[in-house]
Amino acid sequence: MDTFAVIGGDRRAIGLTEALAADGFPVIAAGFAYAELPACVTGCTQLSQAVAAADHVILPLPVSKDGETLFSPFARETRTLTSLFSLIREDQTVFGGLIRPDVAETAAESGVQVLDYFAEEELAVRNAVPTAEGAIQIAMEELPITLADSRCLVTGGGRIARELNPRLVALHAHVTVAARRPEERAAAQNIGCQVTDIARLTDGDYDVVFNTVPAMLFTDAVLAALHPQTLLIDLASEPGGFDRKAAARRGFRLITAGGLPGRVAPKTAGRIIGDTVLSMLRKRGHDV
Numbered sequence: 001m002d003t004f005a006v007i008g009g010d011r012r013a014i015g016l017t018e019a020l021a022a023d024g025f026p027v028i029a030a031g032f033a034y035a036e037l038p039a040c041v042t043g044c045t046q047l048s049q050a051v052a053a054a055d056h057v058i059l060p061l062p063v064s065k066d067g068e069t070l071f072s073p074f075a076r077e078t079r080t081l082t083s084l085f086s087l088i089r090e091d092q093t094v095f096g097g098l099i100r101p102d103v104a105e106t107a108a109e110s111g112v113q114v115l116d117y118f119a120e121e122e123l124a125v126r127n128a129v130p131t132a133e134g135a136i137q138i139a140m141e142e143l144p145i146t147l148a149d150s151r152c153l154v155t156g157g158g159r160i161a162r163e164l165n166p167r168l169v170a171l172h173a174h175v176t177v178a179a180r181r182p183e184e185r186a187a188a189q190n191i192g193c194q195v196t197d198i199a200r201l202t203d204g205d206y207d208v209v210f211n212t213v214p215a216m217l218f219t220d221a222v223l224a225a226l227h228p229q230t231l232l233i234d235l236a237s238e239p240g241g242f243d244r245k246a247a248a249r250r251g252f253r254l255i256t257a258g259g260l261p262g263r264v265a266p267k268t269a270g271r272i273i274g275d276t277v278l279s280m281l282r283k284r285g286h287d288v
Helices: 011-022 049-053 079-085 101-109 121-142 159-170 180-192 220-224 242-249 260-264 266-283
Strands: 003-006 027-030 042-044 056-058 093-096 113-115 153-157 174-181 196-199 208-211 229-234 253-256
Touching: 003 011, 003 049, 011 027, 011 260, 011 266, 027 049, 049 220, 056 266, 079 101, 093 266, 101 113, 121 159, 121 208, 121 229, 121 253, 121 260, 121 266, 153 159, 159 174, 159 180, 159 196, 174 180, 220 242, 242 253, 260 266
Parallel strands: 003 027, 003 056, 027 042, 056 093, 093 113, 153 174, 153 208, 174 196, 208 229, 229 253
Antiparallel strands: none
16 A cells, blocks of 8 residues: 655644554654654654655645744754755655645745645535534633623634534524625524624624634724624634734734644544545545
């Protein structure tokens, strides 16, 4: 069977190694000196040896936070992307998550194409579940009241909102959904939510706001209309949906909660990445 090298990453990467090994694939991992790997995974101290032994190389999510070095919080030393890409052979398939343009450019300069598993719809749909569960966990930990009978605003009608809304309703929260599309508002109404247009965020009084839209919805003017005790939870990718400086100035508790699957359910998140990578390989004609 094909051998996978998992290079760097956080607890999601460890979950990924376990998932691939459970599927019967030989897995070599490098960049985990300060973490415990599953017994079925071969740990390697030399990154070059791990890459050399693999048919496919899987890089972390994100591949890099600074555009220059590999995201590898459990490694003993920092590894530059240039030195990493220099190790890749032409016959290897390389995957990574949330690939920045400068990272893709660095890879291309070494003749390497990195396929972005984070851009796959399969991963986005499945990640919505641990994201929704993690958002509820945060709300339960941070609110001084129960979610039952709380007043919740959810902005957006996409994947995360579709998983979050029914869970909040099941907890007997009073949920208002602000979405642009009529079909998104209709879907929310069908499960018992109140709805409003996303341009009317100042109309209600809420205990908690869950934002799923990666656009500046909550400007200073919108925040001025909210009660300062409202808990703000931003689930959107950068740049998020809140004016962070205005929120801080007005005394709001704002929690930026990107990357929740890796924080609240790393084993599940790793399995999702593994399944997505295997699907991508099959689409490219690999028999895995």
